[in-house]
Amino acid sequence: MATYAQQLKAVEGQVQSQLSDGRFQHCLRVKDYAIRLxxxxxVDPDQAALAGLVHDYAKERPTEDFLAAIDRHHLDPDLKNWSRAIWHGVVGAYMIKDELGIDDPTILDAVVNHTTGEGVTMSTLAKIVFMADYLELGRDFPGVEEGRRITDQSLDQGVFYQLKETLSFLASQGKLIYPKTFTSYNDWAKHFSS
Structure with missing residues (x-):
């Protein structure tokens, strides 16, 4: 079986071919930040690098590709009521497995959860990809430096910080919020209040 480093080298060109240059550069920065975390x-830095590189593999796919994959893999039909922002993680993991041949369940789980988070049972790798996507060095938004500082001290506190900030931002914009994001937040809030 190929090592993570070998898989990383093997799929980089495929990932690049599916993405605009800006999105691919973001994936490279997430890969680098994931290694650091x-x-x-x-966590194995090569495993984190591979997960960081592929996390947005499906981000720029056409809607029809996602809808077809939801049917093909018998996923929850409610997913069709959402958008690429959710699909590229939840459905994208299946595309990564099918097209890139990455079948490590921990990497696929990290991709599934990188936009919504998950409760306190989240794997360490999933937390790393969740935070690397949020904090990579190209990010520049109010609170990003605070997020980096908190995450350097505690990965778990970083996850909770991101969930709080994301919910607050989406609500302030009047945006729909995917139910799993609420569930993730509540689980972490309960964890830190006990």
Whole structure:
């Protein structure tokens, strides 16, 4: 079986071919930030790099591709009521497995959860990709430096910080919020209040 480093080298061109240059550069920065967080949190840096590189593999796919994949993989039909913002994680993991041949369940789970988070049972790798996507060095928004500082001290506190900030931002914009994001937030809130 190929090592994570070998898989990384093998799929980089395929990932690049599916994305605009700006999105691909973001994926490279997420890969780099994921390596940093992996080293801080006892996770294989090559595994984190691969997960970071592929996390947005499906981000720019046409709507029809996602709808077809939802049917093909017998996913929850309610997913069709959402958009690429949710699909590229939840459905994108299936595309990564089918098209890139990455079948590591921990990497696929990290991709599924990188936009919505998950409760306190989230794997360390999923937390790393969730935070690397939010904090990569090309990000520049109010609170990003605070997020980096918190995450350097505690990956779990970083996850909770991002969920709080994301919910607040989406609500302030009057945007729909995917139910799993609420569930994730509530689970972390309960965890930190007990």
């Amino acid at each position: 992996a080293q801080q949190n006892g």
